Amino acid sequence: MLFKDTIGQKEVKQKLVELVLHNRLSHALLFLGKEGSGALPLALTFAQYIGIAANRPPAEEKVLSSSSLFAEEPAAQDKPGKLPQSAEEADGWMQQQPAYSKVKDFVHPDIHFSYPVVTKKPGTPPLSADYITEWREFIKSYPYGNVYDWLQFIGAENKQGNITAYECNDIIRRLNLKSFESEYKILVMWMPEYLGNEGNKLLKLIEEPPANTLFILVAESESLILPTILSRCQLIKIPSLETKDIEEALVSRNKTELRLARQAASVSEGNYREALQILRHAEEDWQSLLREWLNAILKTGPIAQTKWVEEIARLGREKQKQFLRYFNHLLEQAIRVRIMGNDPVNNGSGALSNMPEKERDFAERLNKIADLSQQQVIIEELDKAAYYIERNANAKILFHALTIKLYHIIQDKFVFLTT
Numbered sequence: 001m002l003f004k005d006t007i008g009q010k011e012v013k014q015k016l017v018e019l020v021l022h023n024r025l026s027h028a029l030l031f032l033g034k035e036g037s038g039a040l041p042l043a044l045t046f047a048q049y050i051g052i053a054a055n056r057p058p059a060e061e062k063v064l065s066s067s068s069l070f071a072e073e074p075a076a077q078d079k080p081g082k083l084p085q086s087a088e089e090a091d092g093w094m095q096q097q098p099a100y101s102k103v104k105d106f107v108h109p110d111i112h113f114s115y116p117v118v119t120k121k122p123g124t125p126p127l128s129a130d131y132i133t134e135w136r137e138f139i140k141s142y143p144y145g146n147v148y149d150w151l152q153f154i155g156a157e158n159k160q161g162n163i164t165a166y167e168c169n170d171i172i173r174r175l176n177l178k179s180f181e182s183e184y185k186i187l188v189m190w191m192p193e194y195l196g197n198e199g200n201k202l203l204k205l206i207e208e209p210p211a212n213t214l215f216i217l218v219a220e221s222e223s224l225i226l227p228t229i230l231s232r233c234q235l236i237k238i239p240s241l242e243t244k245d246i247e248e249a250l251v252s253r254n255k256t257e258l259r260l261a262r263q264a265a266s267v268s269e270g271n272y273r274e275a276l277q278i279l280r281h282a283e284e285d286w287q288s289l290l291r292e293w294l295n296a297i298l299k300t301g302p303i304a305q306t307k308w309v310e311e312i313a314r315l316g317r318e319k320q321k322q323f324l325r326y327f328n329h330l331l332e333q334a335i336r337v338r339i340m341g342n343d344p345v346n347n348g349s350g351a352l353s354n355m356p357e358k359e360r361d362f363a364e365r366l367n368k369i370a371d372l373s374q375q376q377v378i379i380e381e382l383d384k385a386a387y388y389i390e391r392n393a394n395a396k397i398l399f400h401a402l403t404i405k406l407y408h409i410i411q412d413k414f415v416f417l418t419t
Contacts, residue, residue: 001048001104002094003087005143006041007272008245012238013087016046020053021083026234028206028215030192033238035220036271040190041143042238043218047186048103050214051111052094053083054183099181106136109180112187114171116147116161116194117154125166144273146220147191148317148390160392163189165198172205175213184212192217193224206232240270250275267329277322286326287362294369297407305403313395320395324386331375331382334363338372370410381405 003013019025029046033039084090094100102108113128113135120130128135131154138145138153145153151161171187179185192199206215206229217233219225243265249272250261256279268275289312296304312320337360370378385402389395 001041001045001139001143002091003042003045003049004091006038006045007249008241009038009042009238010087012042012236016042016049016236017084017087017090020050021085025214027209027213028233029217029236030225030230030233031216031218031236031238032222033220034240034271035146036144036268036273036275037238037240038144038272039218039220039238040139043188043190043216044106044139044143047111047188047214047216048100048108049090049094050184051103051108051182051186052097052099054212106139108182110182110185112171112174112185114163114167114187114189115150116163116191117167118151118156118159118161126162126164127167127170128163129170144276146273147194149273161194162196163192163194163199164196165201168195168198168201171202175205176210179212184214185210186214186216188216188218190218192219192226192229193221195226195229197226199226199229203228203232241272242270243268246270246272246275250279254279267325274325277318278325286323287330287358289323290327290330291362293403297403298369298410305400309396309399309403312399317389317392317395320389320399321386324382324389328379328382330359330362330366331379333359334366335372335375337363338367374409377409378406381409 006013029043031039031043031046033042084093094103099108103111106113113132115128115131115135117126117128117131119126124130134154138150142149142153147161151157151159171189175185175187177185195202209215215233217225217229222230246268247258247261247265250256250264251258254261254276256264260279261275264275264278267278292304293308293312296308312323315323366375381402385398388398
């Protein structure tokens with residue numbers, strides 16, 4: 001995997017190269033970025049970069065030495081040696097090194113991986129090593145996938161993945177072994193949020209690691225990481241992707257038509273995975289489903305509401321999340337119409353000019369149902385619902401409760417949503 005395989009994030013890529021170049025790298029890093037931002041592919045690329053840089057044949061001059069990677073104080077006078085000066089140079093340089101053939105296939109013996117898993121065989125502890133073949137296939141095929149994608153990929157169904165005490169013991173064992181080919185041993189842990197208190201087993205290893213050991217943690221939520229581990233890591237923040245970068249990636253990587261790519265990118269909120277999901281469900285008639293729901297809430301009553309909830313419950317988690325995100329998108333468009341609708345500049349060539357006519361019409365109807373403060377409260381409720389769906393909430397109970405909440409939020413604003 002190369003830096004160019006990660007969408008956008010030009011500034012972060014350059015920062016990572018400079019961390020090594022100027023001796024500012026800690027022995028424990030936390031790549032923190034929301035879903036779909038590219039934190040995992042960036043971390044994997046960086047791990048490979050370090051592994052290759054420390055893997056030079058003995059006959060050649062080593063690029064990294066034991067004093068040049070984890071310097072306690074930046075040494076401004078140190079010469080950068082032969083290390084690349086930019087992410088673009090790093091890509092070309094990595095491909096020329098003998099170790100590249102192993103790191104690109106994720107089979108380098110000194111780069112280890114840890115991630116949430118379930119028990120593979122009854123009576124055996126859940127260990128990442130049992131799923132290494134599936135992991136290699138997953139990160140090659142779905143580098144922007146989330147934990148739900150991963151657990152479905154390994155057939156976990158409704159089981160909850162975890163990084164257990166058994167896994168922590170295995171990590172300690174692996175990192176205390178002598179390195180095979182590289183000067184450094186590297187552990188990439190994806191989703192440390194799934195570490196329970198058992199994660200404290202790793203504290204001593206992270207605080208006083210064996211010589212030439214690098215920890216790279218990749219997380220989406222800072223608040224869910226054990227504070228004792230968080231405090232021991234150098235933070236690398238990965239921002240959400242720019243809409244333009246997602247649009248370009250959809251066209252070049254996913255071969256998406258420009259018009260569809262632009263629409264999906266604008267709704268995805270900086271999440272490339274979400275943009276792909278939007279395109280996958282592009283044929284879904286979310287607007288009709290939403291119209292049916294709002295009419296059931298505001299006009300036709302409990303029987304229609306129950307029927308609608310039964311319908312949405314059958315769709316499955318991913319489609320339920322897509323539907324909620326679509327409703328949120330329309331509410332945001334309604335707010336834009338409310339604020340900028342009378343602005344001739346925006347109507348002519350600004351943000352509203354690219355809004356499809358059907359969406360704008362629906363947005364205007366939503367403005368008749370709820371005022372600005374009500375719309376903001378609805379957006380918050382939809383976000384909460386999506387959060388609980390991601391965590392396996394019962395769909396029928398959740399959407400029944402959400403139906404009641406929406407009724408109470410907008411009961412003073414009634415309008416029948418005709419087609």
